[in-house]
Amino acid sequence: MADLFADEMPEGSAPDQPREDAPLADRLRPRGLDEVIGQEHLTGPEGAIGRMVAAGKLSSIILWGPPGTGKTSTARLLADAVGMRFAAVSAVFSGVADLKKAFAEAETAMKMGQRTLLFVDEIHRFNRAQQDGFLPFVERGTVTLVGATTENPSFALNAALLSRAQVLVLNRLDEAALTTLLDRAEALAGPLPLDEDARAALVATADGDGRFLLNQAETLYAARIEAPLSPSELGKFLQRRMAVYDKDRDGHYNLISAFHKSVRGSDPQAALYYMARMLVAGEEPLYILRRLAAIASEDIGLADPQAMVQVMAAKQSFEFLGSPEGELPLAQAVIYCASAPKSNASYMAKAAAMDLARQTGSVSPPMNILNAPTKMMKELGYGAAYHYDHDQPDAFSGDNYWPESVPPQQFYQPNERGFERDLKKRLEWWHRKRAERRGA
Incomplete structure (x- = not known):
């Protein structure tokens, strides 16, 4: 499970038996x-790989999943299961010369009637031109490509390459899978020096990464600890695995998406959880606050105008206090926004107004609301018949503000939630007043 790079494996052969002094993860492959x-x-029998093996025919695939989920081992075993020659390169260490060599060897093997499974680890690290270099060899059947990546193939791989390979998603290892893996380790190397709670804690620290779990177990074996450790003692002895979170990759976008939708969905508990996930992983609090400010406008709007006030106050507080104290105002703003009444009326109104603005181009506003700073402009009718609202009853003139060729629109449609209920009544009152003034 833990092998990162692989040597070629003869057709139909099983993986070599690891040495007794090999790493635990290698011995448990x-x-x-x-x-x-x-x-x-x-x-399994109904799975994509299971069906390929049963048919004895393998198509090119991309294995997409978190670290330590068995991508390399799966590729090795696939080659053995369908009787193919196994060759491997890593995008981290390989260049054009290594690829040319791999393709040349595959062509030689094909002439001898031997098919090649070419495993490319970290395939997303190859640039676009290098990825394009795989295409003719895949199309001719020189190699069956099995790529492994921790990044979203939709963004990390060429569309041309994706069109020729099936993307298979490997799951993050859950607690049951990690426990099974630890059982295998203990069956091979003996009981770990842990009490029951510490063993559960060790599984939890792996964060779904089987390779990391086995490496931690090997560290415990090597320490030759006599008395079983408690969870607190284990925590002092081992480091916890940092959460998988690249600020410009999937982990970043997945968590911020989950955070946004939790706030929008009025679940402050889930919103706090995703906020904490990002903070623990090292996200900048100001990034979270920027997204929260967008939420305050897009999803809350005038249903609760105080939401934006809370967010901006949290931003100022964080800049004044710094971490970790400044994260408390952030949490307060998250709770407020998630608990606030929701409305996207402002968001929809802005989108509709932008659409109409693009359609109507540069039509002139009505003459009555244009300024007339010169005598000529007054003679041309600029500002004629304009009524100063503060001089009118109720400080409302009811004048027309729309271009002659553009009929009045209703972009903003307030709902019945929160402060927008009051705004709706106010707009309805102005609408009646406008109709009365124009009918007078």
């Missing part, structure tokens, strides 16, 4: 697809 943990939705 699965010997068959049925031993791959946590990916039964792919390797």
Whole structure:
């Protein structure tokens, strides 16, 4: 499960038996697809990989999943299961020369009647031109490509390459899968020096990464600890795995999306959780506040105008206090926004106004509301018949403010939630007054 790079494996052969002094993760590498943990939705009889193996024919695939979920091992075992030659390159260490060599060897093998599965680890690290270099060899059948990536293939891989490969998603290992993996480790190397609660804590610290879990277990074995450790003692002995979170990659966008939708969906508990997930992973609090300011306008708007006030106050407080104290006003703003009445009326009104502005171009506003700073402009009718609202009853003239060729529109449609209920009544009152003045 933990192998990062692979040597070629002869057709039909099983993976070599690891040395006794090999890393624990290497010694526990699965010997068959049925031993791959946590990916039964792919390797089982009804899964995509299971069906390919049953048919004895493998198409090019992209294995997409978090670190430590068995991508490399799955590729190795696939080659063995369908009787193919296995070759591997890593985009981290390989260049054009390595790829040319791999393709040349595959062509030689093909002439001898031997098909090649080319495993490309971290395939997203190859640039667009290098990815295009795979296409002719895949199309001719020189190689069957199995790429592995932790990044979203939709963004990380060429469309041309994706059109020739099926994307298979590997699951993050859940608690049951990690526990099974730890059971295998103990069956091989003996009981870990942990009490029951510490063992559960060790599983939790892995954060779905099987390789990390086995590396932590190996560290415990190497320490030759006699008395079982408690969770607190384990925490002092081992480091916790940092959450997977690249600020310009999927982890970043997935969490901020979950955060936004939790606030929009009026679930302050979930919103706080995703806020905390981002903070723990090292996200800048000001980034979260910027998204919260957008939410205050897009999803709350005038249903609760205080939402924006809370967000901006939290921003000022954070800039004044810094971390960690400044994260408390952030949490307060998150709770306020998630608990506030929701309305996207302002958002929809702005979008509708922008659409009409694009359609109507540069039509002139009505003459009555144009300024007339010169005598000539007054003679031309600029500002004629304009009524100063503050001089009118109720400080409301009811004048027309729309271009002659553009009929009045109703962009803003307030709902019955929060402060917009009052705004709706106010707009309805002005609408009646406007009709009365124009009918007079």
